[in-house]
Amino acid sequence: MKRRNTPAKQAVLNLLNTSQAALSQELIEQTLKGTMDRVTVYRVLNSFCEDGLVHKIVSDDGKSYFALCQGCQETHHHHDHFHFRCLNCQKVECLQEEVKVKIPAGYRVESMNCLLTGYCKACA
Amino acid sequence: MKRRNTPAKQAVLNLLNTSQAALSQELIEQTLKGTMDRVTVYRVLNSFCEDGLVHKIVSDDGKSYFALCQGCQETHHHHDHFHFRCLNCQKVECLQEEVKVKIPAGYRVESMNCLLTGYCKACA
DNA sequence: ATTATTAATGCAATTGAGTTGCAATAATAA
DNA sequence: TTATTATTGCAACTCAATTGCATTAATAAT
Ligand SMILES: [Mn+2]
Ligand SMILES: [Mn+2]
Ligand SMILES: [Zn+2]
Ligand SMILES: [Zn+2]
Numbered sequence: 001m002k003r004r005n006t007p008a009k010q011a012v013l014n015l016l017n018t019s020q021a022a023l024s025q026e027l028i029e030q031t032l033k034g035t036m037d038r039v040t041v042y043r044v045l046n047s048f049c050e051d052g053l054v055h056k057i058v059s060d061d062g063k064s065y066f067a068l069c070q071g072c073q074e075t076h077h078h079h080d081h082f083h084f085r086c087l088n089c090q091k092v093e094c095l096q097e098e099v100k101v102k103i104p105a106g107y108r109v110e111s112m113n114c115l116l117t118g119y120c121k122a123c124a
Numbered sequence: 125m126k127r128r129n130t131p132a133k134q135a136v137l138n139l140l141n142t143s144q145a146a147l148s149q150e151l152i153e154q155t156l157k158g159t160m161d162r163v164t165v166y167r168v169l170n171s172f173c174e175d176g177l178v179h180k181i182v183s184d185d186g187k188s189y190f191a192l193c194q195g196c197q198e199t200h201h202h203h204d205h206f207h208f209r210c211l212n213c214q215k216v217e218c219l220q221e222e223v224k225v226k227i228p229a230g231y232r233v234e235s236m237n238c239l240l241t242g243y244c245k246a247c248a
Numbered sequence: 249a250t251t252a253t254t255a256a257t258g259c260a261a262t263t264g265a266g267t268t269g270c271a272a273t274a275a276t277a278a
Numbered sequence: 279t280t281a282t283t284a285t286t287g288c289a290a291c292t293c294a295a296t297t298g299c300a301t302t303a304a305t306a307a308t
Binding site for chain 1: 211229241
């Protein structure tokens with residue numbers, strides 16, 4: 001299934017590109033309000049994930065957030081960094097800090113989702 | 125609001141005590157099937173969380189899992205360990221491995237939720 | 249032991265994030 | 279230009295979790 005380039009994808013990609021923070025479907029929808037359907041946002045984000053263009057951060061607030069992959073190879077993704085969610089401003093961001101973990105013998109890790117929650121620099 | 129001791133709480137606590145893995149509401153419900161309502165399980169688990177008896181692990185499968193706190197002080201909790209979810213057997217477990225992260229200057233971390241997903245020893 | 253207080257429970261209804269089916273639309277290939 | 283099929287919009291649906299409310303029962307007071 002080859003992807004097609006559409007206004008919806010461009011708009012969402014644009015938002016992600018110009019945003020420091022990771023974005024939720026909700027936030028994207030209300031920013032682009034009226035220009036596309038709820039479901040389209042979900043579908044665009046999911047296709048970006050499948051294509052390795054963005055990575056999804058599952059948050060403990062029950063939502064998911066999406067951020068552009070920085071310096072990921074098509075074949076060799078490294079999303080082994082922490083994320084941070086601010087309880088005040090609600091922003092979710094990628095931290096520089098890498099996740100360092102000794103994986104127990106015999107285990108195979110496919111993905112990691114590491115989220116710190118608290119108050120960000122601006123809100124602490 | 126002082127807590128009361130009830131059969132429901134005892135049953136759930138018992139399960140958590142005798143389980144190696146963290147448990148989801150769903151799993152608890154079907155194990156104790158018939159003895160209590162779905163909602164009661166949720167409420168019991170939430171009260172345990174509030175009381176610092178168990179900690180909640182938010183998983184990327186959309187559910188939450190609960191595990192007894194080990195060696196947590198009433199005042200000084202340390203849930204700074206990784207968790208692991210197996211894509212095959214679905215078990216979620218607490219890992220020994222501690223989360224070591226340099227929190228960016230100015231940030232305040234209130235909680236962390238660090239989950240590795242993949243295949244466990246038995247399923248790899 | 250009896251009664252009063254209110255936490256805990258069961259049941260039905262609701263919330264909220266995310267998905268799915270399907271017909272209509274539009275990007276790309278022929 | 280025409281054909282192919284990915285994408286979209288809309289409505290309906292799924293699924294974990296929460297909420298309202300009347301009833302039950304654990305604990306405190308008498
Ligand atoms: Mn990230
Ligand atoms: Mn744990
Ligand atoms: Zn903030
Ligand atoms: Zn397993």
